[in-house]
Amino acid sequence: MAKAKITFTDIDQTVNVPAGTRVIEVSEKIGAGIIYGCREGDCGTCMMHVEEGWNNLTEPSVLEEKVLRENMASRHDRLACQAQILGDCRVKPA
Amino acid sequence: MTASRSERQTVAQPGEAVEIAPGVHWIGVLDPTLRAFDIILRTANGTTYNAYAVRGRDGVAVIDTVKAGFAEEFFARLESVARYDEIRVIVLNHLEPDHTGALPELMRRAPQAKLYISTRATTMLKALLKPKDDERPFEYETVGTGDEVSLGDRTLRFLHTPFLHWPDTQCTYLVEDGVLFSGDVFGCHHCDSRLFNDRCGDFRFAFDYYYAHIMRPFKTYVMDAIKLIEPLTLKIIAPTHGPILRDRPRRSLTRYRELSSASFSERIDNDERSLIVFYMSAYGNTARMAEAICAGAEEAPGVRVSLYDLEGGELQPFVDLIESADALALGSPTINGDAVKPIWDLLSSLAVIDLKGKLGAAFGSYGWTGEAVRMIEDRLRGLKLRVPVPGVRVKLIPTDEELDACRDFGRALAGAIVSGERGKVIDFADLG
Numbered sequence: 001m002a003k004a005k006i007t008f009t010d011i012d013q014t015v016n017v018p019a020g021t022r023v024i025e026v027s028e029k030i031g032a033g034i035i036y037g038c039r040e041g042d043c044g045t046c047m048m049h050v051e052e053g054w055n056n057l058t059e060p061s062v063l064e065e066k067v068l069r070e071n072m073a074s075r076h077d078r079l080a081c082q083a084q085i086l087g088d089c090r091v092k093p094a
Numbered sequence: 095m096t097a098s099r100s101e102r103q104t105v106a107q108p109g110e111a112v113e114i115a116p117g118v119h120w121i122g123v124l125d126p127t128l129r130a131f132d133i134i135l136r137t138a139n140g141t142t143y144n145a146y147a148v149r150g151r152d153g154v155a156v157i158d159t160v161k162a163g164f165a166e167e168f169f170a171r172l173e174s175v176a177r178y179d180e181i182r183v184i185v186l187n188h189l190e191p192d193h194t195g196a197l198p199e200l201m202r203r204a205p206q207a208k209l210y211i212s213t214r215a216t217t218m219l220k221a222l223l224k225p226k227d228d229e230r231p232f233e234y235e236t237v238g239t240g241d242e243v244s245l246g247d248r249t250l251r252f253l254h255t256p257f258l259h260w261p262d263t264q265c266t267y268l269v270e271d272g273v274l275f276s277g278d279v280f281g282c283h284h285c286d287s288r289l290f291n292d293r294c295g296d297f298r299f300a301f302d303y304y305y306a307h308i309m310r311p312f313k314t315y316v317m318d319a320i321k322l323i324e325p326l327t328l329k330i331i332a333p334t335h336g337p338i339l340r341d342r343p344r345r346s347l348t349r350y351r352e353l354s355s356a357s358f359s360e361r362i363d364n365d366e367r368s369l370i371v372f373y374m375s376a377y378g379n380t381a382r383m384a385e386a387i388c389a390g391a392e393e394a395p396g397v398r399v400s401l402y403d404l405e406g407g408e409l410q411p412f413v414d415l416i417e418s419a420d421a422l423a424l425g426s427p428t429i430n431g432d433a434v435k436p437i438w439d440l441l442s443s444l445a446v447i448d449l450k451g452k453l454g455a456a457f458g459s460y461g462w463t464g465e466a467v468r469m470i471e472d473r474l475r476g477l478k479l480r481v482p483v484p485g486v487r488v489k490l491i492p493t494d495e496e497l498d499a500c501r502d503f504g505r506a507l508a509g510a511i512v513s514g515e516r517g518k519v520i521d522f523a524d525l526g
Contacts, residue, residue, distance in 0.1 A: 005519065011451070017522040028478045029525040031451015033314060035257060044217055045261045070220075072213035072236050 053089025150245020153182030162195030187277030390504025
C-alpha cells in the first residue's frame with residue numbers, strides 16, 4: 001500500500017501513514033495541537049494550516065469549501081477531520 | 095484626580111449603568127441566585143453577565159450582551175447611557191448564549207449597528223440568529239488580531255484568543271483608555287453588586303475554580319493569549335463574568351501564567367518520562383499485578399514510574415499528576431461485569447485537563463468474567479489516549495508466569511513511552 005509522511009510541526013512529529021488516512025486519525029493519536037469539535041466537517045474547529053504538500057491532500061469537498069469560507073480560512077487551510085493524506089505534507093493548527 | 099473612596103464604592107443599581115472609566119459603562123446584570131452554571135460549575139453566590147458600552151465621538155459600541163432571561167435589565171442599563179440610534183458597533187467576544195441572549199433584540203432595536211466577531215464565529219452567529227430568507231441580512235465583519243474599529247476619538251483593537259474557552263473567543267482592547275474587554279478570560283462566577291475587585295468580597299477561590307474548569311483544558315492557548323495581552327497597557331480588565339479588575343489588573347495575568355504552568359513542573363526531570371500506575375484491588379491480586387507492571391516498566395531507562403492505590407487518595411491530586419504525566423495505567427478488578435466506581439470517577443474527572451499525546455493502559459484480576467480491562471481501554475481511547483499495549487487480565491490469583499506477563503506488559507508500555515520521542519518518524523501502525 002502506498003505510504004506518505006505527515007509532519008505535525010507544532011510537536012515536531014512525523015508519522016508514516018497509509019495513503020488515504022484522514023489527518024484526524026493520526027493527529028489525535030500522536031497528540032498534535034489541532035482541536036476537534038464535531039468531527040464531521042461542519043463546525044470548522046479543526047482548521048489546520050498546510051505548510052507544505054498542499055497538493056498531497058485530497059481535494060476539499062463542496063461542503064468543506066463552504067465551512068472553510070465561512071471560517072475565513074486562508075489559502076492553505078483545511079479541515080483536519082476531512083482531509084485525507086495522499087503524499088508527504090506538513091501541517092499545524094490554523 | 096484620584097477618585098474619592100465614596101466614589102469608588104459604586105454599587106450596581108437597577109436601571110443604572112455603572113461607569114468604569116470615562117465614557118465606559120458596565121451595562122451587565124447580576125444573577126445572584128444561580129447555583130450551577132452550565133451544569134458543571136457550582137457557584138456559592140451566583141454570577142454576573144457583564145456587558146459594556148463605550149462612548150466615542152462618532153457613536154457608541156456595545157461589548158457583549160447578557161443571557162436571554164436578563165435582557166430587559168440589560169436594556170434598561172444601556173438606555174441609561176445611550177440611545178439605540180447612537181449604537182454603531184456591537185462586539186461579541188464569543189458567542190456563548192449567556193453573552194448573546196439579548197443580541198437578537200439589540201439588533202432589532204439598533205438595526206444600523208454593525209457586528210464585529212472573530213473569524214471563527216461566523217458559523218456560530220448564523221446558527222444563533224437563524225436568519226430567515228425574507229429577513230434583511232445582518233451586517234457583520236470578522237476581525238483578527240490587530241484589526242481596529244474607530245469610534246472617532248477612541249479605538250477598539252481586537253486580539254484573537256481562540257479556545258478561551260470557545261473556538262471563536264477574542265478580546266477587545268480600548269486603546270486610549272487601557273481597558274481590556276476580555277470575554278470569559280479572567281472571569282469567574284462571583285456575584286457582587288460592588289462590581290470592582292477592590293470592593294468585592296474575596297473571590298480569589300472563584301477565580302481559580304473558574305480557571306480550573308473552563309480554561310485549564312486549553313493551557314497552551316492561554317499562554318498564547320498572555321503573550322498577546324502582556325505588552326498592553328492595562329488599566330482595567332473587564333471580563334464577562336465576575337468582578338471588574340481595576341485594582342492591579344496585571345495580577346490576573348500573573349495568576350493565569352501560574353495556573354497555566356502545569357501543577358507540577360512539566361517534567362519531573364528534563365530527560366525523564368513519567369508513567370503513573372493506579373489500581374484498585376479487593377483481594378490484593380490486581381495490586382500484585384500493578385507492582386509487577388511497575389517493576390517491568392522501571393527497567394526502561396528514562397521512565398519514572400509511580401504507583402498509587404486509588405483507594406488511598408483524593409481525585410484532584412491524581413488528576414494533577416496525570417496532567418503532567420506521559421502515560422497512565424489503570425488496574426481494576428471486575429465486579430458485576432464492570433470496572434469499579436473509583437476508576438470511572440477518575441476517568442470522568444479528566445475532561446478538565448489536556449490529554450493529547452498521552453498513553454493509556456489497563457490491567458486487572460477478575461473472578462468470573464473480566465470485562466473491566468477492555469472497558470477501561472475503550473474509555474481511554476474515547477478520551478483520545480493512545481493505548482499501545484493490549485491490557486493484561488488475570489483470573490484470580492496471578493501465577494509467577496502471569497506476573498512475568500505483567501512485567502513484560504510494563505516493559506512494553508515503557509518502551510512505547512520512550513519511542514514517542516519528538517522528532518522521530520513513527521509508523522501509523524505502531525500508534526495502536
